[in-house]
Amino acid sequence: MKKVKAAAYILSGLFAGLAALFMCSRQGGITSDTGSGFEMTVMLGMFLGGIPVEGGMETKLFKTIIGLPCLIIIQSGLTILGVDAGIYQFVEAVILLIVIIMTHFLKNYTKQRDEKIMAQVLLEEEAKQA
Numbered sequence: 001m002k003k004v005k006a007a008a009y010i011l012s013g014l015f016a017g018l019a020a021l022f023m024c025s026r027q028g029g030i031t032s033d034t035g036s037g038f039e040m041t042v043m044l045g046m047f048l049g050g051i052p053v054e055g056g057m058e059t060k061l062f063k064t065i066i067g068l069p070c071l072i073i074i075q076s077g078l079t080i081l082g083v084d085a086g087i088y089q090f091v092e093a094v095i096l097l098i099v100i101i102m103t104h105f106l107k108n109y110t111k112q113r114d115e116k117i118m119a120q121v122l123l124e125e126e127a128k129q130a
Contacts, residue, residue: 044092045071047099052107 024030047053049067074095078088 040089040092040096041071044096044099047096047103053100053103 020030023034027034045068046064047067048070049063049065051063051067074091075088078091083091
């Protein structure tokens with residue numbers, strides 16, 4: 001487990017460094033506030049990809065890779081429509097809220113469905129034994 005955690009930190013640092021390098025080359029320099037404001041965008045991309053809000057071990061990187069292009073498509077569409085940056089942040093917040101609410105309801109629905117299935121299986125087993 002310690003090796004996995006160390007590898008996660010190493011890869012995280014490596015990818016953060018690569019992102020900083022790309023950002024620096026794109027903007028021609030970096031200031032102290034470079035990258036601020038991307039937190040909401042990153043969280044939204046993760047949640048759009050299907051990463052659970054609560055976290056957990058069942059998360060997969062592939063899901064995030066699918067969620068980020070969806071977010072880029074939304075951002076590009078709003079840019080083409082000429083939407084103001086402040087409105088884009090509002091749209092991001094609304095989408096994030098919708099995704100969190102949907103995740104909550106889907107989790108409760110699947111939990112109830114699984115409980116019904118387990119109860120039905122137990123009833124069938126009891127009927128076979130009787």
